[in-house]
Amino acid sequence: MRKPKTNMPDEQQRFERFLRSRQLKLTGERQELVAEVFAQAQHFDADQLHMALKQQGKAISRATVYRTLDLLVQCGLVRKSSFGDQHAHYEPVRSNEHHDHLICMNCHGIIEFFRPDLEHLQEAICSEHAFKPLHHSLQIFGLCKVCRELEPEGLAMSQRISQLSV
């Protein structure tokens, strides 16, 4: 059931090492889940992942999806974020370059960006408060290029905006 080590993607290897270091087991479900996580192009939530697996005949229970995502977060292979809506968002970690998010309040699209000066700013802020930073999350809520042209600032829009939390 397990694939040969040759040609095994890096993330699978890292996960396997992580599991072994904790005396945890490399099950078929865990392998399929990692593969699917890294097959995701964008951010996803637990339910989307669960669905995607089901559509491929890999019916992994929600409980296992949550349990495995949690392991992947601990392992550093997955990042978990909260954008103010009711559920958690996950994304595969493909590089060690930290990025932040622009979130469109109309189409709910997520745009990633990286800003080195933001990292410096974080340092400055933290040293002022003797705070030891471990990680940060900057979210800018607004309208993406497409949506800002579509919606002429109508009532429907401002209502929708007032629903979303920071």
Added chain:
Amino acid sequence: MRKPKTNMPDEQQRFERFLRSRQLKLTGERQELVAEVFAQAQHFDADQLHMALKQQGKAISRATVYRTLDLLVQCGLVRKSSFGDQHAHYEPVRSNEHHDHLICMNCHGIIEFFRPDLEHLQEAICSEHAFKPLHHSLQIFGLCKVCRELEPEGLAMSQRISQLSV
């Protein structure tokens, strides 16, 4: 039941104007809730507010607490945030100066800071992506001054950290 307008705090007046502009009613519950929101020194969640009111004999139902907080958010008197734990956080808006948060992952304390250069940075980032910013939220997770001295980077700590999401 309603207090006289003289000496009524600014936020009460703003809330009253907001309600009238929408044909909504100024009830005793709503007044008590606003008063309690602005009596809060720090961030709070729906349940803390509900408790605080109950302790003063103002037994306002949870449903009404949520409904009224929602109105206050729409009115701009309250800010709602999500820090990755399961519940929403609220804070009274006392000035129009936007601030962001340092969040201690050990004691869960919240430190506020304001950085004008962050606002400029936001403009720069958004114009690169033709994104129209409406508001943002920068959260820096780490250890506050007290906790960084207390905990010598033990196991308990790193476990706790891995629980929290970004």
Added chain:
DNA sequence: GTTGATGCAAACTATTTGCAGGCAG
């Protein structure tokens, strides 16, 4: 008197957990 507001309980959503049987090491 209208119309919107409240409290209650039930519904809902996202997530977690206890348990019995199953599989990796």
Added chain:
DNA sequence: CTGCCTGCAAATAGTTTGCATCAAC
């Protein structure tokens, strides 16, 4: 074989909603 893992269903936590009653305007 031993202990971790899985699926299931039940439990939880936070929040929302339907409905009958009640109060503001």
